[in-house]
Structures are given as C-alpha cells and as structure tokens.
Amino acid sequence: MMAESNFLSEIFASSGITKDEIKKILSKYKQVTIAKNDYLLNQGTVEKKYWFVESGFVRSFVIDTEGNDITFNLYASGDVVIDYPSFFFFLPTRENIQALTDCVCWEIDFVSFQELFNALPNYREQQRGLLVGSYFALKEHSISLIADQAKERYLKLLKSKPHIVRNVSLKHIATFLGITDTSLSRIRKEIATD
Secondary structure, eight states: OOGGGOHHHHHHHTTTOOHHHHHHHHTTOEEEEEOTTOEEEOTTSBOOEEEEEEESOEEEEEEOTTSOEEEEEEEOTTOEEOOHHHHHHOOBOSOEEEESSOEEEEEEEHHHHHHHHHHOHHHHHHHHHHHHHHHHHHHHHHHHHHHSOHHHHHHHHHHHOHHHHHHSOHHHHHHHHTSOHHHHHHHHHHHHHO
C-alpha cells in the first residue's frame, strides 16, 4: 500500500509530520478488521493497544451501579479509540469498548507507540495534541451533561457529529446524552416540527 494514499498518511501529514517520518510511523501500525459487536477492550483488562478508526463506528460504555449499560463515548472515522489511564498507567479499565458496525482500524501496541513517541518529536507533538483534544472533549461533554438541557446536548451532537446521529442506535445516543431513548425520540420529534 502506497504511503501517500494510506488513511494514516493523511492523518499524520495534516499534523506536519514529514514523509520520511510517516514511513517510520506506518511501519508500526497494523490494519485490523473488527466485526460488529466484537470488543476492542473489556472492563477489568489492561489496554495494550490503541486504534485509529478508518471506517465504522465504535462505542465505549460502562455498566452503572444499577446494571444499566451507559454509553460513555462514540467514535467514527478519524477518531482515536483509547482508554488513556489504562494504556499509559497499565490500570485495569473500567470501560468496555465495542464495535457497533464492522470496522477497519489501525492498531499500535504500547511498545511501538513508545518507540515512535521517543524517536520522533513531530509524532510526539501530534499525540500530545490528540490527548489534549480528548481531554477537552471529555470535559465539555461532562459539563454539558450537568449544565445543558437535553435538547441542547442533542443539537450539539447533531451539529458536531451528524454521522454519529445517522448511524448509531438511538439507545446508545440517548445514554451518551444522559437521557432515555423515549426522551430522545420526543426531542427528535420536536426538532422535526420546528
């Protein structure tokens, strides 16, 4: 596969990483296909890899104290699927990560990641940017769950990630937004009549 046409090449090139660096980076990533409903990570295990999603949809979820399945995050093409505390601190994860559709992902293990991180300053900066971006998105979502009305949260998701809204089940979207699927259906009907 030509590096110039590779999905990862585009991601890394947009970060200012040189063509020579991209060749080194691509040699460490492995393309994997993940079947619908398969798990990338199970609660209680330590994450030893992370993934860039090329195609398909993935979710992370937790089981709450009452046994309910609550979607914590939703991922699509171009997103990084990772449990940072588990990957970097070798802690058992508290979440599950599951493919919602058949997916094509690019996987890197911790040792290979560390080699690239330590050897290539541009890669290191790109990865730091991903970490910071993930933190800001998580913080924004956490605040939104507390401070915004359900309809406002849905409209933000619809505007920022319409592909998620079109392709992920209402049940998963509802729990991600902190509402019931009945409430989400009502909100969608209100918006359709506005």
